[in-house]
Amino acid sequence: xxxxxxxxxxxxxxxxxxxxxxxxxxxxxxxxxxxxxxxxxxxxxxxxxxxxxxxxxxxxxxxxxxxxxxxxxxxxxxxxxxxxxxxxxxxxxxxxxxxxxxxxxxxx
Amino acid sequence: xxxxxxxxxxxxxxxxxxxxxxxxxxxxxxxxxxxxxxxxxxxxxxxxxxxxxxxxxxxxxxxxxxxxxxxxxxxxxxxxxxxxxxxxxxxxxxxxxxxxxxxxxxxxxxxxxxxxxxxxxxxxxxxxxxxxxxxxxxxxxxxxxxxxxxxxxxxxxxxxxxxxxxxxxxxxxxxxxxxxxxxxxxxxxxxxxxxxxxxxxxxxxxxxxxxxxxxxxxxxxxxxxxxxxxxxxxxxxxxxxxxxxxxxxxxxxxxxxxxxxxxxxxxxxxxxxxxxxxxxxxxxxxxxxxxxxxxxxxxxxxxxxxxxxxxxxxxxxxxxxxxxxxxxxxxxxxxxxxxxxxxxxxxxxxxxxxxxxxxxxxxxxxxxxxxxxxxxxxxxxxxxxxxxxxxxxxxxxxxxxxxxxxxxxxxxxxxxxxxxxxxxxxxxxxxxxxxxxxxxxxxxxxxxxxxxxxxxxxxxxxxxxxxxxxxxxxxxxxxxxxxxxxxxxxxxxxxxx
Numbered sequence: 001x002x003x004x005x006x007x008x009x010x011x012x013x014x015x016x017x018x019x020x021x022x023x024x025x026x027x028x029x030x031x032x033x034x035x036x037x038x039x040x041x042x043x044x045x046x047x048x049x050x051x052x053x054x055x056x057x058x059x060x061x062x063x064x065x066x067x068x069x070x071x072x073x074x075x076x077x078x079x080x081x082x083x084x085x086x087x088x089x090x091x092x093x094x095x096x097x098x099x100x101x102x103x104x105x106x107x108x
Numbered sequence: 109x110x111x112x113x114x115x116x117x118x119x120x121x122x123x124x125x126x127x128x129x130x131x132x133x134x135x136x137x138x139x140x141x142x143x144x145x146x147x148x149x150x151x152x153x154x155x156x157x158x159x160x161x162x163x164x165x166x167x168x169x170x171x172x173x174x175x176x177x178x179x180x181x182x183x184x185x186x187x188x189x190x191x192x193x194x195x196x197x198x199x200x201x202x203x204x205x206x207x208x209x210x211x212x213x214x215x216x217x218x219x220x221x222x223x224x225x226x227x228x229x230x231x232x233x234x235x236x237x238x239x240x241x242x243x244x245x246x247x248x249x250x251x252x253x254x255x256x257x258x259x260x261x262x263x264x265x266x267x268x269x270x271x272x273x274x275x276x277x278x279x280x281x282x283x284x285x286x287x288x289x290x291x292x293x294x295x296x297x298x299x300x301x302x303x304x305x306x307x308x309x310x311x312x313x314x315x316x317x318x319x320x321x322x323x324x325x326x327x328x329x330x331x332x333x334x335x336x337x338x339x340x341x342x343x344x345x346x347x348x349x350x351x352x353x354x355x356x357x358x359x360x361x362x363x364x365x366x367x368x369x370x371x372x373x374x375x376x377x378x379x380x381x382x383x384x385x386x387x388x389x390x391x392x393x394x395x396x397x398x399x400x401x402x403x404x405x406x407x408x409x410x411x412x413x414x415x416x417x418x419x420x421x422x423x424x425x426x427x428x429x430x431x432x433x434x435x436x437x438x439x440x441x442x443x444x445x446x447x448x449x450x451x452x453x454x455x456x457x458x459x460x461x462x463x464x465x466x467x468x469x470x471x472x473x474x475x476x477x478x479x480x481x482x483x484x485x486x487x488x489x490x491x492x493x494x495x496x497x498x499x500x501x502x503x504x505x506x507x508x509x510x511x512x513x514x515x516x517x518x519x520x521x522x523x524x525x526x527x528x529x530x531x532x533x534x535x536x537x538x539x540x541x542x543x544x545x546x547x548x549x550x551x552x553x554x555x556x557x558x559x560x561x562x563x564x565x566x567x568x569x570x571x572x573x574x575x576x577x578x579x580x581x582x583x584x585x586x587x588x589x590x591x592x593x594x595x596x597x598x599x600x601x602x603x604x605x
Contacts, residue, residue: 010296017289024282033278040285044292051296065301066292069243073288076250080284083254084277087261091270103271106346 009050016043030088030098034081041077045070112159112177112238115152115185116231122148123227130220139203142196142223149196149230153189156182173302174244175235180450183593184237184369187454191361192230194461197572198354199223201468206352209263222262222352228255229362236366242291242301245370249287249334252366253280256359260351272350279333279343287330293323307377317384324378324388328395331374334367336425338398348418353471356414357464360421361457368428368449379435392433397533400426404537407544411478413467416544417460420503423537424456430534431518434525443595448517450594451587455502455510458583462576463499465569466492473563479548484557492563493552495573502580504545505538509584 016039023036052066092098126141159177166172199206199222212218232251239245257280261273295301297319298309310320332340348356379385403423410416431448467477470492474481486493502511515538522531565573583590 017285020285024278030274030278034281037278037281037285040282041288044285044288047289047292048295051292051299055296055299063299065243065299066295069246069291069295069301072243072247076247076254076284079250079254080257080281083257084281087257087270087273087277090261090264091274094264094267094270103274105267106271106275106350 006050006054010047013043013047013050016040016046028100030091030100030103033100034084034088038077038081041073045073048073109158109160110155112162112182112185113171113175115156115159116234118152118155119149119189119227119231119234122152123224123231126224126227127221130224138220138223139200141220142200145223145227146193146196149189149193149227153186153193156186156189174241175238176240177238180446180594181237183450184365185234187365187457188230188233188237188362191358191457191461192226194465194572194576195226195354195358196223197568198357198461198465198468199226201465201472201566201569202352202354205472206263209266209269211265222259225255225259225262226358229259229358233362233366237369239370240303240373242294242303242306245373246288246291249366249370250284252362253284253334256280256355256363259355260347260359262355263352266350268350269352270350272347275343276347276351283330283333283340285330286326286333290323290326290328290330293319293326297323303373303377307380310377311380313381317381320378320381321384321387324374325391327374328371328391331367331371332395335364335371335428336399336422337395337429338402338422338426341399341402341422341425344422345415345418348421349412349414349477353414353464353468356417357461357468360417360460360464364421364425364428364456365453368432368453371432372446372449375432375435389433389435392429392435393527393530396426396429396433397530398426399423399429400530400533400537402426404540404544408540410544411480413477413479413482413548416479416548417463417467420541420545421460423541424452424503426537427515427518427534428452428456430527430530431521433530434521434527445521447591447594448514448521451517451590452514454590455514455580455583458576458579459499459502459509459511462495462573462580463503465573465576466496466499469565469569470496470563473561479551480555482548482551483555484560485552487557487560489563489565491565491570491573495577496552497549498577498580500545500549502584504542507584508581510580510587511584513584513587 020036020039020043024033027033027036048066048070052062055063057063088098126145130141162172162177203219206219206222207215210218229252232248235248236245239248257273257277260276261270263269294306297313297316298306300306300309336344351359378388399422403419403426407416407419407423410419428449431445435445470485471477502509505512505515519531519534
């Protein structure tokens with residue numbers, strides 16, 4: 001018998017998601033914030049794969065729709081990182097900083 | 109006759125061909141890129157009237173399970189094409205500012221992609237209009253968002269643009285995170301990704317209201333960022349102010365239209381669950397009320413015109429949410445709300461594009477975006493001043509303009525749904541709107557210009573401005589054509605019930 005149930009996976013993915021969100025809210029370095037955002041996307045991936053594994057259809061196979069969605073999320077995340085890091089590098093070149101406190105020229 | 113997907117493929121192919129042409133051509137002028145893009149988009153727009161319609165009962169596993177081409181989504185596609193053309197014309201006007209803010213060895217080098225990226229956003233918007241599956245909707249939404257990241261941060265030499273780019277990147281990615289996690293839970297609950305099948309499964313689920321609400325709230329947070337609803341609006345003023353003006357215009361129209369389209373699509377299956385429908389409507393009403401108040405009141409003290417338009421964009425999201433919050437619990441009620449939202453988005457598009465086009469042209473001569481820089485614009489260019497007057501009156505909701513009729517439809521929906529609190533809030537905020545929109549008009553007509561040299565407008569821009577002004581009046585007096593285009597048929601989801 002399988003000791004790991006769907007709930008374990010969901011708990012792990014929920015923890016990952018909360019950690020990522022907390023990081024986005026609390027950390028002050030843009031690179032770290034960006035890593036935390038990736039963590040949130042991966043939390044979704046983990047729970048999708050778990051849902052896929054535990055949604056067994058009539059033919060005894062897992063529901064593969066979710067796994068296809070995971071591939072889309074991975075691809076989109078990669079594109080986001082490529083564009084995002086380029087923007088952060090451009091910002092660093094112009095301002096010599098990646099700290100959010102230093103990036104406040106646009107204000108009320 | 110072509111299958112409808114040809115349109116998206118053509119737009120994407122056009123984007124790739126122009127990228128190649130940009131890399132290998134010897135000429136330094138990038139204007140021809142934008143002009144050929146506008147020309148080709150006009151042809152694609154014409155082709156959109158010759159597409160075949162979708163089969164009524166798609167076979168399982170076929171492409172039609174992800175993609176629908178009902179009349180309403182065709183209308184959205186055409187609107188996306190027209191918007192992109194207007195944005196490209198605006199980008200042509202903006203070329204000098206752009207070249208100044210991009211550090212490069214040669215004059216104008218590195219500006220080419222700025223005229224090509226809107227094409228990718230356009231194809232994303234068109235795909236999103238047709239998406240009937242969460243996977244498709246997610247991929248299309250990200251195509252729109254990621255090309256916006258690049259465009260917002262495009263002016264590498266401008267601190268404001270880079271800062272806006274980073275802020276949009278972080279908050280956009282955050283909203284994607286929430287949206288994806290919400291999709292995950294929707295899939296977990298139903299085992300489906302197609303909207304119609306989700307609706308069927310959700311209606312038969314018993315006793316998992318909390319999980320359904322959790323999934324929906326995650327998705328709402330994600331979409332709230334896209335449509336700039338309070339409390340997820342914090343990025344809007346900074347990004348609107350810092351981004352290049354044509355991108356701001358595209359962002360305010362494209363991001364909002366995409367968000368509301370997806371919001372209606374996603375809400376529909378959930379409203380079919382009788383036990384939680386009233387809770388969803390309560391959440392939507394609270395969001396609408398908060399957005400109305402914040403957007404319109406925070407715009408009052410603004411002196412920067414782009415920032416003012418940013419808060420106005422939040423305010424208009426409030427009116428749109430007010431219409432969405434009036435969705436009845438019965439699925440058939442979505443039809444009329446969909447038409448209201450569609451018309452409001454269309455009117456918003458006309459007046460926003462018009463104000464940003466005038467802003468793009470005028471700021472190059474006024475050397476600033478503060479309201480005081482627009483002092484006496486009527487003496488420098490009566491044409492531009494009149495266009496901005498029309499745009500501001502329509503945004504405020506003066507009768508006989510498209511903006512007025514949009515607001516009228518929203519309030520009519522609210523009266524039908526007996527949303528009295530929202531109506532009261534809406535009335536107060538419309539009054540506040542008159543003050544801050546007409547302040548711009550007063551500066552243009554009653555203040556003396558600091559520098560009275562006349563402003564010239566190029567032929568292409570003049571044509572677009574005339575068309576937009578005409579559109580605001582024509583659809584304000586006779587809104588029938590647009591309304592019936594959105595009403596011809598219910599969304600494919602509703603007809604499947």
